[in-house]
Amino acid sequence: MMQARVKSVILYTGLLAGMILSMFPFYWLIVMATRTTSDIYRFPPQLWFGSHFWSNVTRVLQQIDFAGAFFNTLFVASSVTLLVLFFDSLAGFAFAKFDFPGKKALFIILLATMMVPSQLSLVPSFVLMATFGWVGTFKALIIPGMVNAFGIFWIRQYAEESIPTELLEAGRMDGCSFFRLYWNVALPILRPAFAFLGAFTFIGAWNDYLWPLIVLTDERKFTLQIALSQLNGIYNTDYAMVIAGTLLAVLPLIILFLFISRQFISDLAAGAVKD
Numbered sequence: 001m002m003q004a005r006v007k008s009v010i011l012y013t014g015l016l017a018g019m020i021l022s023m024f025p026f027y028w029l030i031v032m033a034t035r036t037t038s039d040i041y042r043f044p045p046q047l048w049f050g051s052h053f054w055s056n057v058t059r060v061l062q063q064i065d066f067a068g069a070f071f072n073t074l075f076v077a078s079s080v081t082l083l084v085l086f087f088d089s090l091a092g093f094a095f096a097k098f099d100f101p102g103k104k105a106l107f108i109i110l111l112a113t114m115m116v117p118s119q120l121s122l123v124p125s126f127v128l129m130a131t132f133g134w135v136g137t138f139k140a141l142i143i144p145g146m147v148n149a150f151g152i153f154w155i156r157q158y159a160e161e162s163i164p165t166e167l168l169e170a171g172r173m174d175g176c177s178f179f180r181l182y183w184n185v186a187l188p189i190l191r192p193a194f195a196f197l198g199a200f201t202f203i204g205a206w207n208d209y210l211w212p213l214i215v216l217t218d219e220r221k222f223t224l225q226i227a228l229s230q231l232n233g234i235y236n237t238d239y240a241m242v243i244a245g246t247l248l249a250v251l252p253l254i255i256l257f258l259f260i261s262r263q264f265i266s267d268l269a270a271g272a273v274k275d
Contacts, residue, residue: 026250029243029246029247029250030049030247031046031047031048031049031050032239032240032243033053033056033240033243033244033246033247034049034050034051034052034053034056035050035052035240036050036052036240037237037238037239037240037241039240040239040240040243052240053244056240056241056243056244057244057245057248059238059241059244060231060241060244060245060248063230063231063241064227064228064230064231064245065219065220065222065227066224066227066245066248068220068222069222069223069224069226069227069228070224070249072138072221072222072223072224073206073223073224073225074252075138076138076141076142076205076223077202077205077206078202079138079142080141080142080145080146080201080202080205081198081201081202081205083142083145083146083147084145084146084147084148084151084197084198084201085151085194085197085198085201087146087147088147088148088151088152088154088155088197089151089155089182089186089187089190089193089194089197090182091147091152091155091156092151092152092153092154092155092156092157092158092159093155093156093159093163093182093186093190094178095107095152095156096155096156096157096159096160096163097159097160097163097165097168097186098178107156110149110152110153111149111153113149114149114150114153119210122210122211122214125144125211126214126215129144129215134215135215135217136215136216136217136218136221137221138221140215140216141205141208141211141212141215141216141223144211145205148201151197151201154193154196154197155190155193155197158190158192158193159186159189159190159193162189162190162193163185163186163189163190167185168181168185171184171185195260198260199256199257199260202253202256203253203256206224206252206253207225208223208225209225209226209229212225212226213225213226213229224249225249228242228245228246228249231245
């Protein structure tokens with residue numbers, strides 16, 4: 001009995017320590033957003049909230065078009081996420097539940113593309129965007145990212161385990177086409193997988209910096225990451241202002257996670273239950 005209590009105390013102490021270590025960077029971000037730049041360098045460090053948050057936010061709004069960059073990023077990230085969910089789920093569902101010529105070879109090629117660093121495709125991608133005349137437009141951000149190998153792989157793995165073949169056979173007997181099977185049978189079952197893939201894709205598109213930096217030329221179309229980089233001065237930087245802008249850019253991602261947390265939990269619960 002005593003050993004069980006000791007193990008429980010050690011376990012929960014470790015979990016508490018892990019939670020504190022995980023939450024501290026975000027807490028520090030909030031604290032520094034309410035302080036001045038001189039407070040950031042002060043020793044011992046200031047661990048409680050200051051009174052300069054609104055002044056820091058005001059300077060951010062004065063230095064950059066934060067609202068315009070915010071809606072640009074929201075549009076790009078939402079468009080990419082919706083397209084990825086649609087096309088990746090179609091392909092993943094087909095790989096998981098249908099047989100067609102070259103299926104294994106295509107899937108191996110798909111997996112091989114995941115091993116290629118994305119930086120290697122920057123120059124060819126930019127040449128393609130320039131050829132199509134898309135440099136400086138949102139098309140250059142949305143269309144190249146509307147399908148990715150990881151999403152297809154993830155949906156394929158989830159669909160293979162969670163969608164009963166008998167259910168698809170029953171749908172075929174009722175005269176369902178491939179798209180009808182996808183829309184009416186697969187989509188409701190794939191909702192937990194959609195929650196993860198949607199959050200993963202949205203966060204990646206929201207935080208993307210390098211590719212928008214290369215292809216965007218009009219300041220009115222800058223995304224948040226490009227706009228925030230303009231807060232860095234040539235000779236000195238107001239880090240309190242930069243951190244305040246970073247906090248404003250992170251808040252939508254936190255809201256997104258809270259919104260879809262139920263799907264994450266249901267996904268974990270579904271994975272924990274075995275027949």
